[in-house]
Amino acid sequence: MRFAHLSDSHLGARQFGLLERETDFYDVFAKNIDKIIEKDVDFVIHSGDLFDNNRPSTEALLAFQKALLRLNEAKIPIYAIAGNHDSILRKGALPPQVLFKDIGLKLISDNHPVYTEGPVLICGVRYVPSSQSRALKSAYDQLSKLADKYLKSILVSHQGIDKWMHEDTHEIELSEMPQNFDYYAMGHVHNYVEEDFGKGKLVYPGSMEIWRTSESNENYREHGKGFVVVDLSYDKPQVERVKIDLPREFYKEVIDYNKFDERLKIIKEEIQSLDNKPMLDLTIAGGDFDSAEVYEVIKESLGDSVLNLRPSFKPDKVLEEERIIDETKILDPRTLLQKRVNEKYGNDEVNKLSVDLLDNLSVGRIGDAKFISDRFYSQHYFNEEESEEADNVEIKESDNLDDYLDNHLDNHSDDLTQEDSENESSKQMRFDDF
Ligand SMILES: [Mn+2]
Known part of the structure; x- marks a missing residue:
């Protein structure tokens, strides 16, 4: 039995207020669905933050409706839980996912936490905030007892586990996770994570697009964005990473001001060969320069060939000041x-x-x-x-x-x-x- 696991599609997100970026999120989602259908899996699990907001726009709702109808046509059921972005915590409040239940979405919710696919248990808890982590642990505990009765079991959960979260932003520690599931279909962490855990595998497929500029990082370069296909017919689930190309590049570089002119020329050439205008994330550092002047040069040279021009500047004297501030730690x-x-x-x-x-x-x-x-x-x-x-x-x-x-x-x-x-x-x- 094989299934696709995906998460954090954030439909409706509009990075930097750019309509093109909103469209990118819809496009990449559709491409993921295409590939899932091509992979001919038995079912799909989405681990939350399907929508960027708990009151999605019509466009965002339509993007999901299209995908769901295509999966229906291919006779592939899809299970989903609500994440922190697309759930409403109040009792009785209806999350947007409810709209799709009558056309086939299998929503894992407080009302319906448990499903089965043949011999496989699929169960989960919607996102629980950290101040309620006691409730989360109890829910995990109950589901874990149930899992013992099944040949194979999948826990679906949208939570931050300490090991993969920065600072103190997790809701649960890895040591507090139940041990007896075959597969942990996680959502929330936007980097790709695949790890042996308990008797099976724990996976965060990561976000489908670069939702924050910081996600254009090492993890992305190594694992890309996309989903996983999981095969349950082995003792331990086999996980295949499926990368889906993003609609546009994030061009990121720190340029030494002393080499500014020559680098700018090279970047311009590289960017012009791209199909879609990239997002640009340039930092000009070192040397003594006037930021406003350098900005004008960059704008003149690259402005027409990038979607987003947001250079940052760190001339020598700023670097010194920053170091002093850095030592005392800037508090967010x-x-x-x-x-x-x-x-x-x-x-x-x-x-x-x-x-x-x-x-x-x-x-x-x-x-x-x-x-x-x-x-x-x-x-x-x-x-x-x-x-x-x-x-x-x-x-x-x-x-x-x-x-x-x-x-x-x-x-x-x-x-x-x-x-x-x-x-x-x-x-x-x-x-x-x-
Ligand atoms: Mn998310």
């Missing part, structure tokens, strides 16, 4: 918040709560922030006993995780107010990296 809002909260409360749970609130409030997800704080408050200050009890809830095959997560993830059923929806639709700066 996330680190700064954690530092202050830690000074005041010295409590890891409160730290996680503050970061979850920052992540949601900074993108205007007021309803989710309220959910998270209500949940935290009731868990820690009101009904400790009830939560302990809920930890012991048994999930049987025929049950769903609904009541279970009800106790763990929610005690309050809030209606989405007009104010919420206005705030949620206003796009602001994001602090979450994945």
